Amino acid sequence: MKSYLTKVLVIIFLIGAFSCSKDDLRQYDLKQQKDAVESLNDPYLLSSIIKKTTLFYQDMGWASTKLPGAVQFTERNFQGGDNTYSAFAGPLDDMYSAMNILKFVDASIKLAEGRGSKVHVGIFTTFRVLLFSFMTDMYGDVYYSEALKGREGILYPVYDKQSDIYPGLLKELETASSNIASASALDVISPTYDLMFGGNKTQWLKFCNSLRLRLLMHSSAKLSDNGAKIAALATQPLLTEDADLNASMAFVGTTQQNSWVGGPLNWSTNGEFERRKPCKTLADQLTSLNDPRATVWFAPVEKPWTSDPANNGVKFVTTDANGFTYTSTWEYVDMTNPKIAEQVAAGNILDKDKAYVGFIAGMKGDFKNGNGHYDVSAGGLYGNFKVSEYSKLFRQNAHALLRAQIMNKDEVQFILAEAAVKGMISGNADTYYRKGITYSMKRWGVKDADIATYLAQPAIALPGDNAGKLAKIATQKWTALFTVASEAYVELRRTKLPNIFSNGLLVNFPFPNRYRYPGGESGQNKTAYDKGVSTLSPAVDNEFSKIWLLQ
Amino acid sequence: MSKKIIRIFLMCLFVLFVNSVMAQNAITGTVTDDTGSPLPGASVVVKGTTHGVITDVNGKYNLSVPANARLVVSFVGMTNSEVAVGANKTINIQLKTSTVGVEEVVVTAMGITRAKKSLAYSVSAVKSDDLVKGGNANVLKSLDGKVSGVNLVSLSSDPTSSVLVNIRGTTAMPSVGDGNVSLKGQPLYVIDGIPVGNQGVSAINGVDFGNILSQLSPEDIETVTVLKGGSAGALYGSAGGNGVIMITTKSGKGGKKGLGVSFTTAVTVDSPYMMLEQQQLYGQGGRGDDWAWDTTDQWGPRLDGSRTENFWNVKTQAFETKPMYAANENRLDAYLQNGSTVTSNVNVNGNYEKGSFRFSLGKMENNGVMPNTKTNQWSATMASEYKLNDKIKISANANYTRTHSPNKANVAGGSGILNGLMYNMPSNMQPLSDMKDYWLTGFNGVLENGMIMQPGGVNVKAANPWWVTYERINIFSRNNFFGKLQMDWKFNDQFALLLRSGMDNIQENYEYRQSFGTTNLANRPASGDGAFMVNESNSLSINSDAILTYNKTVNKFDISVSGGVNYAYGTSNGYYVSAGALSVPGLFTIANVFPGRLTANYGWGTGPSISAYGTADIGWDKQVFVGVTGRNDWIGNLKEEKINYFYPSVSLSWVASETFKLPEAFNLVKARLGLANVGNGLVKQRSVDTYTFESPDWSGSVKTANINASLVDPNIKPMTSVTKEIGLDVWMLNKKLAFDFTYFIKDQNNQLGGIPLVQGTGFTNMTTNVGDVRNKGYEWGLTVSPVRTKDWNWDITGNFTHYKATIIRLSEKFAPAGYIFGNYDGKAKVKIAEGEEIGNIYEENPSLKVKEGIYKGQYLLSNKGKIQRSADEKDREQIANFNPDYIIGINTTIRYKSFSLNLVGSLRKGGKYVSVNRQYQDSNGASFESVSSGPDNPRWSGGRDEATGGHAWPAIGASKYASVNAYNDGNHSDLHDAGYAKGVFVNPNLPAGTIPTDADYIVNGADPNNTYYDIPTDAFGDVIWNFTSTRAFDATNFKLREVSLSYNLPKSATSALHVNNVNVSLIGRNVFQWNASGRNEDPESAFSGVGQNQGILRATLPPVRSLGFKLSFDF
DSSP: OHHHHHHHHHHHHHHHHHHOOGGGGOHHHHHHHHHHTTOOOHHHHHHHHHHHHHHHHHIIIIISSHHHHHTTSEEESSSSSGGGTGGGGSBOOHHHHHHHHHHHHHHHHHHHHHHTOHHHHHHHHHHHHHHHHHHHHHHSSEEOTTTTOGGGTOSSOOEEOHHHHHHHHHHHHHHHHHHHHHOOTTSOOOTTTOTTTTTOHHHHHHHHHHHHHHHHHHTTTTOTTHHHHHHHHTTSOOSOSTTOOOEEEEOOOSSSTTSOTTSTTTOOSSHHHHHEEEBHHHHHHHHHTTOTHHHHHBOOOSSOEESOGGGTTOEEEEEOTTSOEEEEEOEEOOTTSHHHHHHHHTTOOOOOSOSOOOBOTTOOSSGGGGGGOOOTGGGTTTOOTTSOOBOGGGGOSOOTTOEEEEEOHHHHHHHHHHHHHTTSSOSOHHHHHHHHHHHHHHHTTOOHHHHHHHHHSGGGSOOSSHHHHHHHHHHHHHHHTTTOHHHHHHHHHHHOOSOOTTOTTOTTSOOOOSOBOOHHHHHHOHHHHHHHHHTSBSSOOSTTSBOGGGO | OHHHHHHHHHHHHHHHHHHHTSOOEEEEEEEEOTTSOBOTTOEEEETTSSOEEEOOTTSEEEEEEOTTOEEEEEOTTBOOEEEEOTTOSBOOEEOOBOSOGGGOEEEOGGGOEEEGGGOOSOEEEEEHHHHHTTOOSOHHHHHTTTSTTEEEEESOSSTTOOEEEEETOOOOOOOSSOOOHHHHTOOEEEETTEEEEEOOOOEETTEEOOOSGGGSOGGGEEEEEEEOSGGGGGGGGGGGTTOEEEEEEOOSTTOOSEEEEEEEEEEEEEEEOSOOOOOOSBOSBOTTSOOOTTOOOBOSOBSEEEEEEEEEETTTTEEEEEEEEOOOOOHHHHHOOOEEEEEEEEEEEEEETTEEEEEEEEEEEEEOSSTTOEEEEEEEEEEEEEESSSSEEEEEEEEEEEEEEEEOOOOSSTTSHHHHHHHSSOTTSOOGGGGOOOBOTTOTTTSBOOSEEOTTSSSEEEOOHHHHHHHEEEEEEEEEEEEEEEEEEEOSSSEEEEEEEEEEEEEEEEEEEEOSOSSOGGGHHHHOBOEEEEEEEEEEEEEEEEEEEEEEEETTEEEEEEEEEEEEEEEEEEEEEEESSBSSTTOOSGGGBOTTOEEEEEEEEEEEEEEEEEEEEEEETTTEEEEEEEEEEEEOSSGGGOEEEEEEEEEEEEEHHHHSOOOTTEEEEEEEEEEEEEEEOOOOOOOOEEEEEOSSOSBTTBOOEEEEEOEEOTTOOOEEEEEEEEEEEEEETTTTEEEEEEEEEEEEESOEEEEEOOGGGTOSEEEEEOEEEEEEEEEEEEEEEEEEOSSEEEEEEEEEEEEEEEEEEEOTTSOTTSEEEEEETTTEEEEEETTOBTTEEEESSOBOBOOSSTTTTSBEEOTTSOBOBOSOGGGOOEEEEOSOSEEEEEEEEEEETTEEEEEEEEEEEOOEEEEHHHHHHHHTTOSGGGTBOBTTBTTEEEBSSGGGTOBOOOOTTOSSSHHHHHHHHHHOOSSSOBEEEOSEEEOTTSOTTOOOOGGGEEETTTSGGGOOOBOHHHHHHHHHHHOGGGGEEEOOEEEEEEEEEEEEOOHHHHGGGTOEEEEEEEEEEEEEEEETTOOSSOGGGOBSSTTOOBTEEOSOOOOEEEEEEEEEEEO
């Protein structure tokens, strides 16, 4: 018995040895890891916020055709309905995309505050304001003072009134501006991780102020002291100098995530690229003024119509400013060809003897026949030989001219030009206006000489009357906001300029004034939703109701 | 194949050799019943072996036995008799009618053996014989139809696929982000007393590699016992909350002295049937378009040869201008092949004075029904036992199984090949046999010869299915080692100690290789091509128990008390390294990664748990049995996470037949009552924001991060599961009739989960106690042996399962509306609301309907004739419930002399499934329904052209309403006829703001001039995208799961070969299937994607029928 007992004890010991090993539990490791992931340093927060925000904003401005379609930059040669505002006819979730970034921004502000970095707090707050302003501009009353406070126990936050949000945002920007301005010299920004301004504090201060200028102008009809505030702000550092950078980020172009949306890493085939055409409104605006940006933005038509039979079948090769080449072949409007005669009879051939042709606004139905494109099967599914595509520039993964943009210097100039016409500031509207055009053209790589030629045209000069001045400024601003469609939409809605609302086939399609609230709101947070809807005019959650800014 | 035969032959030689060294005695005799009449069909077996014979018509038998053998003689309804052979040459045996099989024992939780009669809860056991009859290589699949209260759903008909098991349904609450309650309700698996965890579905990269348990060789399993929950599994604590499946492997114990060898092999041919069809009338063309070279949609021209287009000819590798015709090929039929499954098992038993052993080798080789897919499995198991003395016994089990698939295809999901064949291969594409050369001539391994090539012929628009088959390879292997060491020490008649330590170690290795061929040539310098990924994971769990047992009989009381402690420890780690694109073709190494496309991750986890448990069973006068169990778990690794729970259970059973004098016919009448409370493991969690770096980096020098905001309710409570069950067992006529019935209520209270939060909070959900789900159901089992004669024997067992789970309470923190819809798959939603039945699925879109008047309930169309989305969630219509109303399993055996026929069938009644196959076929224009509206899709009217029911476009300006004219004139297409959505629209001339009355509604389609028309893609598209119910089908089905016809060769024929018990069977599995829907789909493989939502079917294999034979013999 005893000998067995020894053996049994050995077995028990072995079982024990198998079971317990405190080292295996790695408790120190586990705790250390848990603690470590709860914080992040400022450079990472900064790069993340810049990336998330600029990409989100650029998505609105180019990748998603909802807003580029609404402001008549882009027409889609395919189903989708963005040519006729149909996305506005349903609930839109873009608010949530903005709030997802805001969640990161708010957490970053807290971390930066904890570390005492005023400059980072100021920069992060600037982005916070930008995202909230996007939300309120699009929807009206939105989450603001109670937003993102689930952990504080606010499970049913209410919307704030837009009339309260705007002053709140402007106030936040003032604080942000003073935070950046008063940050100590030791409070540095990582030049590598600052994807926007390379660690330059002054540029951030200017961006913060410029954004404030934008919001002051947005709300200038509603807040009475905005004029004075704009006047005061005009003397502060703004993104106005030749050496200043734009508030935008360059693409890297090595992965899908860090590439321009139209590049092959995101669009592996040409299909989607070919479906997107420049709108005739934009194309005509440029070509009518011999705008050099047309050759940067658009590709020459593949088979342009010619009214000269001698030109039929004649090829010409275009090399654009960025070195991209295109081959085009003139096609005579040959009335002996019944298919062509049919297009002529239907009044479909709108542009001939032109290399840059846009798709008519509000295009639908037999869409492929735009500008009399009769040879449908030869054109494949998406192609249309009679209308321009975008230039090959927009098919790159990355390019010096392609940036994820939030605010450009030219926009600042156009705001100042408008303020000057309206007497809010003392400067010369014409100077701001021409500087705006110049900055925009430079941004797209146009040579100084070409800019000068363009500006010298009599049609460019501002007329004497204020209304005429405002119309010209707004038209140029709209043009300059190409690829920044969210701001173009807000401004088109505010100024009603340029008056393009009945262009093309859009007569029966009223311009939408806002986004409908996301679908989940009425079910999940009905109290807040109902309150938000009640301040609309009329108090209906649809795209035609007016938000406070428009009331 | 020939190699295999040689291998089998060699194995046979080996066992022959082993056998020939053993001495044999020939014994004869007669078996009679208690009246002295001969008993034909009685079984005479050498104890501890499968070596034996069946008595002939005169009750006589002949058997050669080793020296010192003992014979075990048995017959249904009779008490077994055991006789020592000794020096006798003739042994006559008289069997006594058994009072009833009340002495039957079953293994219960923690491996504790109990008399079945004393159990107060429902336990089902499936014995070895029933598992292997059908020759199924997958243990879990072989359970189907054989146990009541269990719902088994296979991911696919592939014999090696994963199986989801729900015991008595699931009481899990769906959440907004995760509606998959089936996966959450998986039972605990215990092998030889060692828990091996809850088995999810093992899938990587969309490829299903089978559950870990499906690797076990059925030949090595003695019994599978299903503890259906509550009291039965209470001793396992929270892990056993969904029920326990206990697997006991075979041991060499109790056999004859000396060595014995047995051998089994089964070969089946697996052939797919019931292939999904697609329309052959219209060919390639985009939505709302004409023919287009670059689409895989089928909205194009009629395939009557009237259209001539320029096509890529895959065979000649050139563009050719040809008339368009249909290939008239069922792509699945053309692609899938006959597979085969070969399983073999050889085992050696040894039984000696001091102990026993069993050693077994098994092999399974499956050639898939999908070309170029294969799965091999090997297993080696060893079980041994050694008696140190009368009191101490040591046993050890060791099992090693290995699975290796040189390639397994992605069967379920978007990137799978079935997906491509079913909906993305227009009818006019060439037959698959013309596409076999999938490389462009001269560009092997570099340029794919695609099904559709872009003009120029170097870039692929749509992949060649054979390229996908042979150049997208998923290699997988899994090694599983589990085993235990156990000591049983019987101190005296009262006290016994059990010490046990077991481990389970799983290593998985996965490689994904994708050749060059898909990326456009022009983009390759910038983005590379191909892909390579390695994924490796390891897990180890160790479980140790010490259990002290006390047994004592005092007067009429039988007392049994056990107490034990358990220490469990688990650790796992895994990594993956992925080269999203490669630099040079054909080199599948990580070093060949294309710059910037490397991603890698490594993670580990570890955790202990300590438990103490006890059970006390008191029986009084063999009539009343009371059982009490308790368990306390201490879980959590870090101090801040630590928490402990106590789980009690009580059960009561009363054998009425012992208390009252019942008519002779009743052998046993027992009433049962059980109550158990099981808590669920909640580790205390931090409520914090954490950050993770995004992958890939923004650039080489800049990283970016994401925030992971998680919100945990500060007042969170642990979840509990309370089960109540009552039951009745009746055994009659010497068990010729046995019936058991159980009714149960299972409440899962304070379920842990995420409640959806208002997005304005900054959190999508909060982890808290969501609410309570109650699951009620009943199950019964019935065994009838209507015929027991000399030559004939007929047994039927049936089982029935019904359950229904309902959400009975929701947290007060829930949305004020009291309900929320969670996302489900396939454009469907689940509703989380009080009173909601689990398994209900709803439409994705609430649709606007007329609320009042004679048009009430009609769809209210927009001023473009479109079905409109309603802002009111209440307008969301229910599609179906995916759970069956009931499941019936039938198992019957008819034996005539040495022939035996066994049938296993199952009927699943009720429930619906959503066919995502149809969804994609519909939207891609490949379904029959997309050609023309019809009874199957009553919500639109129209067709592709006049012949298929298309409507003529109205003349320009035909309508009296400007809005109708504007819409129709703009939409008017020369390429297509018109269609329209059914519903009503409001008179467009009604002044804005006026509330419409009956007179203001116009029925769309009533007047051809005043109808909003669309091209068929849009008219049909609006309907299919709005209504998932148009593709929801009755899931009722019957399957003949197993058929086997076996024949035991007479001894006279086999004795010369020195083999015994030669059994030859013809076997068939999934021989026949009937679907109430009439569709060619298996409603039970209704998961979309691997382990995804039940009730949603997408791109899974068609049913697979396996036919073959099985041979077994021993020495």
